Amino acid sequence: MNGKIVAFCCEHSAYLAADAAGKQGLHYPENLRVIRVPCAGRVDIIHILKAVEENATAVLVLACEDGLCQHLTGNVRAKERVKYSETLLKEVGIDGKRVGMFNLAANAPHKFIRIINKMNEMIKEQGEGK
Amino acid sequence: MIVAERKPMEEIIQMIAPYKKVLLAGCGTCVAICWTGGEKEVGILASQLRLARSNEENKIDVVQATVERQCEKEMVAELRDKVDGVEAVLSLACGAGIQTIAEVFEDKPVFPAVNTTFLGRPEGEGIWLENCGACGDCFLDRTGAICPMVRCAKGLLNGPCGGTRKGGKCEIDPDKDCGWVLIYRRLEKQGRLDLMQKYYPPKNFRAVKRPGKMQAIKA
Amino acid sequence: MARDFRQTLKTKDFIVTAEAAPTKGSSIEKSLEHIELLKDKVDALNVTDNQSSVMRYPSLGICLLIKEHGGEAVLQVTCRDRNRLAIQADLLFAWSRGVRNVLCLTGDSIDVGDHKEAKPVFDLDSAQLIHLVHALNSGKDMAGNELNGGTDFCIGTTATPSADPIEPQLVKVRKKLEAGVDFIQTQAVYELDELKRFTEFVRKWDEKVKVLVGIVPVTGAKMAQYMNENVPGIFVPQYIIDELAQAPKGTGINKGIEIASRLIRKAKDEKICDGTHIMFIGKEEKVPEILEAAGLL
Numbered sequence: 001m002n003g004k005i006v007a008f009c010c011e012h013s014a015y016l017a018a019d020a021a022g023k024q025g026l027h028y029p030e031n032l033r034v035i036r037v038p039c040a041g042r043v044d045i046i047h048i049l050k051a052v053e054e055n056a057t058a059v060l061v062l063a064c065e066d067g068l069c070q071h072l073t074g075n076v077r078a079k080e081r082v083k084y085s086e087t088l089l090k091e092v093g094i095d096g097k098r099v100g101m102f103n104l105a106a107n108a109p110h111k112f113i114r115i116i117n118k119m120n121e122m123i124k125e126q127g128e129g130k
Numbered sequence: 131m132i133v134a135e136r137k138p139m140e141e142i143i144q145m146i147a148p149y150k151k152v153l154l155a156g157c158g159t160c161v162a163i164c165w166t167g168g169e170k171e172v173g174i175l176a177s178q179l180r181l182a183r184s185n186e187e188n189k190i191d192v193v194q195a196t197v198e199r200q201c202e203k204e205m206v207a208e209l210r211d212k213v214d215g216v217e218a219v220l221s222l223a224c225g226a227g228i229q230t231i232a233e234v235f236e237d238k239p240v241f242p243a244v245n246t247t248f249l250g251r252p253e254g255e256g257i258w259l260e261n262c263g264a265c266g267d268c269f270l271d272r273t274g275a276i277c278p279m280v281r282c283a284k285g286l287l288n289g290p291c292g293g294t295r296k297g298g299k300c301e302i303d304p305d306k307d308c309g310w311v312l313i314y315r316r317l318e319k320q321g322r323l324d325l326m327q328k329y330y331p332p333k334n335f336r337a338v339k340r341p342g343k344m345q346a347i348k349a
Numbered sequence: 350m351a352r353d354f355r356q357t358l359k360t361k362d363f364i365v366t367a368e369a370a371p372t373k374g375s376s377i378e379k380s381l382e383h384i385e386l387l388k389d390k391v392d393a394l395n396v397t398d399n400q401s402s403v404m405r406y407p408s409l410g411i412c413l414l415i416k417e418h419g420g421e422a423v424l425q426v427t428c429r430d431r432n433r434l435a436i437q438a439d440l441l442f443a444w445s446r447g448v449r450n451v452l453c454l455t456g457d458s459i460d461v462g463d464h465k466e467a468k469p470v471f472d473l474d475s476a477q478l479i480h481l482v483h484a485l486n487s488g489k490d491m492a493g494n495e496l497n498g499g500t501d502f503c504i505g506t507t508a509t510p511s512a513d514p515i516e517p518q519l520v521k522v523r524k525k526l527e528a529g530v531d532f533i534q535t536q537a538v539y540e541l542d543e544l545k546r547f548t549e550f551v552r553k554w555d556e557k558v559k560v561l562v563g564i565v566p567v568t569g570a571k572m573a574q575y576m577n578e579n580v581p582g583i584f585v586p587q588y589i590i591d592e593l594a595q596a597p598k599g600t601g602i603n604k605g606i607e608i609a610s611r612l613i614r615k616a617k618d619e620k621i622c623d624g625t626h627i628m629f630i631g632k633e634e635k636v637p638e639i640l641e642a643a644g645l646l
Contacts, residue, residue, distance in 0.1 A: 045174055046170070046173050046174055046177060049174060049177035049178065049181070050177060052177075052181060053177055053180055053181055053184075088174065088178055089178075089181070091139040091178060092139060092143075092178045092179075092181045092182035093182065094181060283458060284428075284429075284455060284456075284458065284469065284471045284474075285471050286455065286471065286474040287474055287477070288474050288475075288476040288477065288521055288524050289474075289476070289517055289518070289520050289521025289524065290512075290517050290518055290521060291455040291456075291474075291475070291581075292454075292455065292507055292508060292509035292512065292518070292536050292581065292582045293455075293457065293458070293509075293581025293582045294509070294512050294513075294514075294517075294518065294582075295581075296513045296584060297513060298513070298514050298517075301457070301458055301461075301581040301582075302458040302460050308517075310517050310521075311514060311517050313517075314514075314516060314517040314520065318516075323520070326517075326520050327520055327523065327524070329476060329480075329524050329527065329528065330477075331477060331480070332433060332472065332473050332477045332491070333472075335472065
């Protein structure tokens with residue numbers, strides 16, 4: 001995952017948005033690595049930590065909008081796990097801002113692109129690595 | 131159940147600072163249940179330690195292993211191959227487990243990654259409360275089964291101290307109930323307040339002579 | 350001059366005691382000043398025992414000073430810092446040096462003090478401590494061994510009339526009365542109804558024990574709020590906090606003294622209890638003003 005922006009994308013929302021973005025020819029960074037998950041709630045803390053261990057530039061979890069999770073609380077759990085991951089990373093001196101959680105709908109490819117680009121810019125500003 | 135909490139990260143990092151290859155040993159019983167030292171937590175801590183020591187000159191190799199009960203010599207012995215290959219062991223088990231693994235592998239430095247805190251039970255998701263003091267002279271028959279040794283912050287036997295906060299909260303911690311108010315209410319509910327009205331002489335603090343030892347007989 | 354406190358309890362109409370905290374250090378000048386100031390104005394002077402879990406010169410040491418200067422002392426013993434051996438030993442020593450009165454207390458928690466990592470003892474509770482003194486008084490130690498010289502202490506204890514809930518507290522008070530105490534010095538009282546309820550309860554079980562209402566003057570609204578939150582056993586009611594808040598700046602202490610003396614007068618005039626115990630820690634030099642305002646000098 002060296003240098004990559006790893007985006008765990010829920011297949012009911014973010015993954016479809018990413019797909020749409022691709023089909024519409026919207027431009028996103030080359031270092032984006034999309035990982036499709038059945039629900040944002042499937043992403044566990046260890047997945048986030050492992051991605052950081054493998055030198056991911058940033059790790060994102062992209063979930064369905066509030067109240068619209070197909071599995072009811074997957075996006076809520078994901079939010080708590082991402083928050084906890086930030087704490088765990090901070091404990092070992094790693095900036096928690098490299099991890100982020102966002103909500104979006106399937107028909108929001110522009111929002112998807114905005115999220116990815118914003119993350120990329122923020123990382124570039126801080127300089128790569130810890 | 132035995133409850134333990136992970137030590138602060140700075141302490142852990144400092145303990146294993148001199149070592150380049152360590153075994154992170156978890157336990158699948160009590161510490162797994164209270165989300166402190168089971169297989170999952172071993173994985174997370176291992177990842178954190180590798181990130182903490184990701185500097186080229188200071189890299190650490192973390193081997194992971196979790197046994198069902200770390201306080202059992204036979205189960206711990208199965209880790210021999212892994213232990214042989216490391217410089218030190220960092221255990222996430224309770225104090226009983228940590229010391230067992232240290233006894234079985236006597237030539238290997240063994241470190242505690244957790245602080246073992248108390249015997250207790252879950253109150254809500256992830257919330258653990260101490261309720262037994264392992265005093266060896268159980269008093270629960272006289273207090274409606276509420277332990278005065280640990281649920282009263284001062285371990286009193288004849289009723290509350292004068293410092294109870296308004297609403298029956300403990301002098302020491304306003305978020306905790308006064309143990310003796312709980313005992314009173316329980317006995318009142320059962321119509322057995324006479325138990326609390328009795329005078330109880332000083333406790334036998336030598337009921338268990340530390341370190342405790344028991345010979346059990348199998349039926 | 351020293352008057353036997355046990356006698357005073359039996360014969361005096363309205364008993365007056367006060368409390369002094371020992372110095373925090375080995376220099377006893379301040380304590381000597383307090384002793385000189387108060388010893389002849391009160392029937393007995395309590396000396397606190399690592400009060401609020403703040404390490405200080407021992408109660409026993411100041412009690413000896415009080416005796417040396419012709420006053421009557423009450424030794425306070427808590428269960429927090431000493432086990433049953435140490436307490437019995439201390440009491441034998443105290444008796445041998447002329448200390449005749451002992452107040453049995455549980456003791457504040459370690460956490461409110463200045464040595465927050467110390468190990469709390471609590472080998473005994475206050476009811477068991479009272480039994481301990483009775484054992485020594487009968488010439489035996491707690492383990493039943495005959496002593497080469499026993500004691501004959503006048504025994505006191507504390508109680509919290511404003512405890513909420515009050516019932517568990519009263520269960521313990523009754524046990525203490527059944528163990529046998531000569532006097533009770535209550536925690537701070539601001540509501541005399543609570544005191545009345547308490548004294549009535551006490552009288553049901555023991556007609557002879559003397560109840561001395563604890564008076565802790567509060568000198569400002571902020572102080573009252575602080576005490577409510579941080580000092581065990583103290584509940585200053587809102588109307589007193591309001592009265593203090595309305596006092597003009599700089600007159601807080603006078604207001605506090607006024608309120609305190611008002612409570613004492615009422616308790617005395619309406620015969621709600623048998624006396625008063627004044628606790629003005631840190632401002633021991635102001636105690637005579639309270640006594641004066643309450644008509645007790």
